[in-house]
Amino acid sequence: MGPQTLIYPMPTLLVGAEVDGKPNFMTAAWGGIANGRPPMISVAIQPHRYTNKGIRQSRAFSVNVPSSDMVRETDYCGIVSGSKINKVEVCRFNVFYGKLKNVPLIEQCPINLECEVVHILGLGSHELIIGRIEETHITESCLTDGKPDVTKIKPFIYTMSSSQYYAFGEVIAKAFSIGLELKDRE
């Protein structure tokens, strides 16, 4: 098919930063965990993006995981630019601040990561921004026995080929477990 950015699943993340002192958020599907200890995350953002300007100003950003209830707001944040529209107002986001005082977080999102920039890598059309996760917040009602519960978080998936958002489906297997069934073939 020629070289294509085709993997499944892709996340749907709301990346936040203060731009000229005001909170702004954009939707990002190109990103993932980049390191374990210390915890780091990467997001690919075009250099001309308004949010990118804010990330460079404060050398920090947030990653907010929206729930399915917020699919409209999440999609909207990927369509319009914060240079023209106050997305926080339109989306009625309740913004709060955590450990890093210049990193806006969205209260309605069940998970929020506060990140400090450690690398910005120019790769071509995008910059890969790598952040050290300094703090993680999770909405208390999304926990079961103190652990994050997918059925309460209700995260969703972006697919590029069909430009659609999907909910999570059923559990198909336990990780680090079902593979053990192949042990007898060794």
Next chain:
Amino acid sequence: MGPQTLIYPMPTLLVGAEVDGKPNFMTAAWGGIANGRPPMISVAIQPHRYTNKGIRQSRAFSVNVPSSDMVRETDYCGIVSGSKINKVEVCRFNVFYGKLKNVPLIEQCPINLECEVVHILGLGSHELIIGRIEETHITESCLTDGKPDVTKIKPFIYTMSSSQYYAFGEVIAKAFSIGLELKDRE
């Protein structure tokens, strides 16, 4: 909760490389698209991993997207090391080669990306390996009208908090579309 590598969804990818001339594959959930033009992908791999040795030898690797039918094999490749076990044999992978002659691909996986290493970034416990996607293969039976079809590919999701694999659920919205409903609030 303190800094945690907590996002949803995470992919479940089989990363392949030739190690000492033999194909090997490992499971990776920490990765994502890193650039658009040229297309690039990143995967986070611990330096001591057997597959990492192969990636350094050939400066190239593959990313294979497994389908739900392969959850057992995929999980297995994340449990055992290729330094001790021939995973290709145990998993009965049919290995093929594409444009890059030293990058093994798994025929049973509906999607295969061939990648050339452009950056290796030591970040702590892991190295973030960034590859330029040189070629993409998709199983013909996973296309509908020439486009990748999620219902045929049947990709799956890894969640770290509960260590489970999830299938894709229902479509919840059209991207770059449902967000337009908020336009009247601007």
